Amino acid sequence: MSGEEMLARRFEEHRPHLRAVAYRMLGSLSEAEDAVQEAWLRLSRSDADAVENLGGWLTTVVGRVCLDMLRSRTTRREDPLHDEDGRVRLPDPVVSRADGLDPEQEVLLADSVGIALMVVLETLPPAERLTFVLHDLFAVPFDEIAPVLGRTAAATRQLASRGRRRVQGVVPAPDPDPARLRAVVDAFLAASRGGDFAALVDVLDPEVVARSDGGALLPSLVRRGAAEVASQAITFARLAEAARPVLVNGLPGVVALAEGRAMSVMAFTVRDGRIIALDILTDPERLARIDLGAVVDDA
Numbered sequence: 001m002s003g004e005e006m007l008a009r010r011f012e013e014h015r016p017h018l019r020a021v022a023y024r025m026l027g028s029l030s031e032a033e034d035a036v037q038e039a040w041l042r043l044s045r046s047d048a049d050a051v052e053n054l055g056g057w058l059t060t061v062v063g064r065v066c067l068d069m070l071r072s073r074t075t076r077r078e079d080p081l082h083d084e085d086g087r088v089r090l091p092d093p094v095v096s097r098a099d100g101l102d103p104e105q106e107v108l109l110a111d112s113v114g115i116a117l118m119v120v121l122e123t124l125p126p127a128e129r130l131t132f133v134l135h136d137l138f139a140v141p142f143d144e145i146a147p148v149l150g151r152t153a154a155a156t157r158q159l160a161s162r163g164r165r166r167v168q169g170v171v172p173a174p175d176p177d178p179a180r181l182r183a184v185v186d187a188f189l190a191a192s193r194g195g196d197f198a199a200l201v202d203v204l205d206p207e208v209v210a211r212s213d214g215g216a217l218l219p220s221l222v223r224r225g226a227a228e229v230a231s232q233a234i235t236f237a238r239l240a241e242a243a244r245p246v247l248v249n250g251l252p253g254v255v256a257l258a259e260g261r262a263m264s265v266m267a268f269t270v271r272d273g274r275i276i277a278l279d280i281l282t283d284p285e286r287l288a289r290i291d292l293g294a295v296v297d298d299a
Contacts (some may be wrong), residue, residue: 007048011040015056016107018062023108024133025066027091027122030289035065056144061136064148070126089220090279091118092286093265095255096296098245109250113137115267115279117171118249119211124163131156172271182245182252184270189254192233192240200230205274209215215283229278239264239280244293253296262287279291 018039022032039061051057093115098145121129127149133154134140142153142160149156175181184203189200204226214220223229233240243254248267256263265287269277281287 004044007043008040010054011043011058011169014058016104017055018058020110020113021059021062021133021138022066023092023094024113024118024121025063025129026069027118029076029092029094032257035062035069038065056140059138059140060144060148063130063140063145065146067126067130069250078161089122090281091115091122091247093253093267093279094250095248095253095282095290095295096247098247098252101247101250114171114221114249114251114269115236116269116277117167119277120167121168123164127151128159128163128166130238131160132167135160148230151289172269172276173269178252181268181270181274184275185245185252185254185268188233188268188275189240189243191230192237195234195237196235196260197230200233201226203275204229205271205276208274208276208278210278210280212280213283215285217283218282239266255290255292257292260292262290262292265290 015036018036019032022035023029026032026035030185039058042061042065043058048054094105094109096102101109121133124132130148131142131145134145135283142156143235146153146156149159151159187203188200190196199287206226207224208226208229210229210232212221223232239256242256242258243266244257246253246255246265248254248265251268253265253267255265263282265281267279267281268275269279
């Protein structure tokens, strides 16, 4: 085996971990793949024999690549998660079968990276997102993150602390019993299908937030409060009628189907038996990339 083949094999051992880092940084599965590929190119052009800790080196390289990509988004003035016109851009969901994740998805979604956390990460400035993701989610020391940002370790620690404060209290700890979560989702769908406003309000938290991302060509929206979200759910009852159970980022969710194609993916964030957030992806371009054959029986 040649030296290049050996290096490629070593890189492939780290690829699942690198995809997990990049997904948390970018919220985009396709961009995460691009970032990982760029890390390979940088490794192939470097003196790999001089790298003592290849996994750590690659992690910081992917972090640097993702940081550049996030800053490029800002330069291009792409729409943030919520802008003043109420537009929404949700992170890519990881959709899997209702009965469990495959091994590759388990690595990608380790440490319960639900949509709720991904939504909050989308709101962090690039430097805060980098420090929080690398340190708090992947235990990279601050003195290794600091050179990526061109800051001191102390300043990097402060960035991570700011990011941590934004996340804490917003993202609930997941209920360890998936059956209870699925029961809440099923109750929401049953009430939506039946047009039962009172039952919908009962399963929704009074401060629930519903976000919908329709992509570039379709209107996106944010709805707040149980009454407002319940009314919207009844309006779009057809999505509930077409819903099939799946896991969305490892938690019970649904995909709505029409002629074997996805019309929407719905992710639910549940706390104390009530839905506190409902995130709905209806962007046809991103929905078209979901492999329904792998996640829905009899689709």
